[in-house]
Amino acid sequence: MSAEATFWAWRQGVKSTHKLVLLSLANCHNEANGQCNPSIAYISRSTGLNRKTVISAMEQLEKSSLIFRVKSAGSSNHFTLNFGQITSTENGTSTENGPGPKTDKTSTKNGTGPVPKTDHKSKRNLKEPKNINRGLDFSSWPNPPKDEVLQDWKKVRKATLTQTAVDNIANQLHLANQHGYSVDYCLAICCERGWRGFKFEWLLNHENQLQREPAPQDRGSNGNRRSRDIPITDMLIDTNW
Incomplete structure (x- = not known):
């Protein structure tokens, strides 16, 4: 049982039957591996x-x-809770720590009101090394990606990486980070699998497939499987749908 999971479940603005089920899952939350297996x-x-x-x-x-x-x-399943998601109404969701518009408050004759924040950027020094992250805000991610990893993912996407796309996968990257997967590792798997976007569920299915059927390229010269940066947790439970 996890007090954090129970508190998170109580905060959700969902139907009463859905909240009962969510609380039951939270009551079975395992803090060690993040799984709920009732x-x-x-x-x-x-x-x-x-x-x-x-x-x-x-x-x-x-x-x-x-x-x-x-x-x-087989038909077994396990569940994880998305702590980065907060449902504020029955038909809409909002993120607790999600990105929001930046504003500056300035005094006026009638009081204080929000004014859009503007940045005055100076011209870039020609000798300054090129930064492909320039113009994108990764503050909603657990940490900014390495330039070379991001560049590889941009090639896989075959489309311009916009701020909207960056913000949309922030919750999924935070969820992956809570389970021990770094941002660079997640993007590297996106490059390997040709994913233009990212979901934590995709990553778990990918890791699970590797665990069941090790690919030839995952084996070293001695026949043993190469070690991975991220440990793979056991995902088997006794649940039938």
Whole structure:
């Protein structure tokens, strides 16, 4: 049981049946690996809801990006909670630490009001090394990416990387970072798999596939699998859909 997970679940502005299911998942949250592995039968007993209602509620929670479901083997599943997501209303969501417009407050005759912040940038010194991150704000990410990693991902995207695209995947990168995956590692996997965007669920499925079927290129000259920067957690649970 995780107090953080329970507190987060209580804050969600969702339907009462959805919140009961979310609280039941949070009650089973494992702080060590970030997983919630209750069975449908357990959730039904703990909430007093029938099986069909529980399954429907979990599907809606997944669509709202409050939880992620990852298949590991056969029909088994496990779940993770998206602590970066806060649902403020039944039909809309907002991020707790998400990016917002920058404003400066200036005094006026009638009081103080927000005024759009403007930056006056000086001309770049011609001797200054080129920075491909210039013009993009990565403050919503856990940390800025390395230039060479970002450049490789831009080539894979085959489209201009906009500020909107940067902000849209911030929550997913924070969720991955909470589970031990760095920003550079996530972007490197995007390059490897040809992903133009990024979701934490995609990364978990990718890691899970590697764990089940090691590719030839993942083996060294001695036949042993090369070590990875990020440990792969065991994702098997006893849950049937």
